[in-house]
Amino acid sequence: MSIGIIYPANVMMPPQPGAISLDIDLALDVTKYYNDVVLGNDTLDNFDSFRDKWLRNGGQEVLDIYNALYKELGSPDFSHPEANKVREGFAGEFLYGN
Numbered sequence: 001m002s003i004g005i006i007y008p009a010n011v012m013m014p015p016q017p018g019a020i021s022l023d024i025d026l027a028l029d030v031t032k033y034y035n036d037v038v039l040g041n042d043t044l045d046n047f048d049s050f051r052d053k054w055l056r057n058g059g060q061e062v063l064d065i066y067n068a069l070y071k072e073l074g075s076p077d078f079s080h081p082e083a084n085k086v087r088e089g090f091a092g093e094f095l096y097g098n
Contacts, residue, residue: 013066013069013070013073014069016065016066016069018061018065019061019062019065019066022058022059022061022062023062025057025058026054026057026058026059026062029053029054029057030054033050
């Protein structure tokens with residue numbers, strides 16, 4: 001059973017050739033771990049070992065590629081315009097636009 005694929009390097013930057021093939025394999029690992037946690041076949045207690053394995057299997061290389069690109073682009077601000085707005089609650093106009 002698959003809930004969907006979660007791409008670890010799903011960033012707001014152009015895909016980088018050196019990261020694409022790594023990202024696909026890593027995405028499958030992330031999706032499997034998240035699915036296993038949701039389905040009760042694994043626990044969040046194992047997240048640190050999962051993260052370490054992810055980094056060893058190419059995750060660190062993907063992070064390095066995108067961090068280098070981010071620096072090369074001048075470290076632009078990618079924050080969402082709604083990110084820092086204070087909301088009274090998640091109902092009414094905010095959710096439904098009424």
